[in-house]
Amino acid sequence: MRNTPHMLAPEHALLKNLPPHQRKRFETALQLIHSTQGSALAWQEVARRSAISPYHFHRQFTRVFNETPGSYLSRVQLQWAVSMLLDSPQRKITDIALACGFSSSQALAKALQRELQQTAKAIKVIGKSGTLDQVRSVLEPLAHHVPSNQNPLEIQLAENLPCRLEVLEERALHIERLPDISFEELCERLGDKLYSRAILTPVKLLDAAWEDCIQWFGSWCPVVTDSAKHKRVPAGEYLTCECYIASDMGYMAALEGMEKQAKRLDVCPDWDGLCVEQILEIDDSMTGGIVLRVEVPVRR
Numbered sequence: 001m002r003n004t005p006h007m008l009a010p011e012h013a014l015l016k017n018l019p020p021h022q023r024k025r026f027e028t029a030l031q032l033i034h035s036t037q038g039s040a041l042a043w044q045e046v047a048r049r050s051a052i053s054p055y056h057f058h059r060q061f062t063r064v065f066n067e068t069p070g071s072y073l074s075r076v077q078l079q080w081a082v083s084m085l086l087d088s089p090q091r092k093i094t095d096i097a098l099a100c101g102f103s104s105s106q107a108l109a110k111a112l113q114r115e116l117q118q119t120a121k122a123i124k125v126i127g128k129s130g131t132l133d134q135v136r137s138v139l140e141p142l143a144h145h146v147p148s149n150q151n152p153l154e155i156q157l158a159e160n161l162p163c164r165l166e167v168l169e170e171r172a173l174h175i176e177r178l179p180d181i182s183f184e185e186l187c188e189r190l191g192d193k194l195y196s197r198a199i200l201t202p203v204k205l206l207d208a209a210w211e212d213c214i215q216w217f218g219s220w221c222p223v224v225t226d227s228a229k230h231k232r233v234p235a236g237e238y239l240t241c242e243c244y245i246a247s248d249m250g251y252m253a254a255l256e257g258m259e260k261q262a263k264r265l266d267v268c269p270d271w272d273g274l275c276v277e278q279i280l281e282i283d284d285s286m287t288g289g290i291v292l293r294v295e296v297p298v299r300r
Contacts, residue, residue: 003162003164003242004242005242005243005244005280005281005291005292006157006158006161006162006241006242006243006244007157007243007244008154008157008158008161008243008244008245008246008250008253008254008257009154009244009245009246009247009250009287009289010143010144010153010154010157011030011065011144011246011287012244012286012287013153013157014064014065014153015027015064018064022060025050025051025052026050026060026061026064027285027286028049028050028051029046029047029049029050029052029057029061030286030287031286031287032046032049032050033046033072033073033076034076034286034287034288035284035288037080037099037100037101039101040077040101040102040103041073041101043057043068043069043070043072043073046069046073047069057069066145066146066147074111075115077100077101077102077111078111078112078115078142079142079247080099080100080101081096081097081100081102081108081112082112082116082123082138082139082142082248083247083248084096084099084100084182085120085123085124085127086123086124086126086127086135086138086248087127087182087183087248088181088182089124089127090180091182093105093108093120093121093124096108096120108120115141115142116138116141116142118138123138126138132206132252135248135252136252139247139248139249139252140249142249143155143247143249152249152253154247154249154250154252154253155253155256157253158243158253158254158256158257158260159257159260160257161241161243161254161257161258161260161261162241163239163240163241163257163258163261163265164239164240164241165237165238165239165240165265165267165298166237166238166240166295167235167236167237167238168235168236168237168238168295169235170223170232170233170234170235171220171223171232171233172220172221172222172230172231172232172233173198173200173216173218173219173220173221173230173231173233174218174219174220174221174229174230175216175217175218175228175229175230175231176197176217176218176219177217178217187282194279194282195278195279195280195281196219196220197217197218197219197278197279198217198218198219198220198276198277198278199216199217199276199277199278200215200216200217200231200233200276201215201216201274201275201277202215202272202273202274202275203269203270203271203272203273203274203275203296203297204271204272206255206275216231218231231274233274233276234273234274234297236270236273236297237267237297237298237299237300238276238295238296238297238298239258239261239262239265239267239295240293240294240295240296241254241257241258241261241293241294242280242291242293243257243291243292243294244283244289244290244291245289245292246287246288246289246290250289251292254292254294255294258294262296262298266300267298267299267300268298269296269297269298269299270298270299273296273297274297275294275295275296275297276293276294276295277292277293277294277295278292279291279292279293280292280293
């Protein structure tokens, strides 16, 4: 039986205690925003389609999310662009700008300079050869913040990430070439086959350059003898969790939360082992997101 994933998407956390009728309206509004990524939809139009007057929408949205709907739209729009610059450095900057609702590459450049003091080319370089700390430096300013805490809400939600220690048997991955395409394109290409795939990363590389974090990609298969087409995942004790993430910042929060839980459980990562990541579910409602299972080998 699958464990209930821990929510690391701020929008879900902020809406969960609202009255059902109010939560439903905001869910509709968020789904409109996140499903029309490249359309530069104005917040007034979002309010109209969500059956809320602009005045009440602005007031209620600001109270719930600690930012105006206009600020939320601008921040999320830039978040999309930064994610594409990091994850798809081969894409043209103009194409990324238009795909995220900016009128031009110049409009994207102004937003990046204003909010991050970075250029699009510099962020592409970070995506290609930067460390996790450098990646975090461009993700954290665009994460969801609340006035009472300097840490992003994603980090706060991961503070008590429910993790378990599990003894897992030896497994093997049939290695496939990871296509040089965006995550959305990969999901569309593989469909339900994505759920039988996994990503393997040596634990010692989790703090390495962003592009080095994925070492092997493929599908599970019966354990086989050593082969260039297969990668063994040793049996042993693993720290595991299932979490729901909707952004790169959510992913980084999950890794940070697991590190804190390892210390609380008095275990440390096995630096010679392999971290396993597997997508269990893709959710296209509200903000969109994935349920991700992470397994980190540990030693006592």
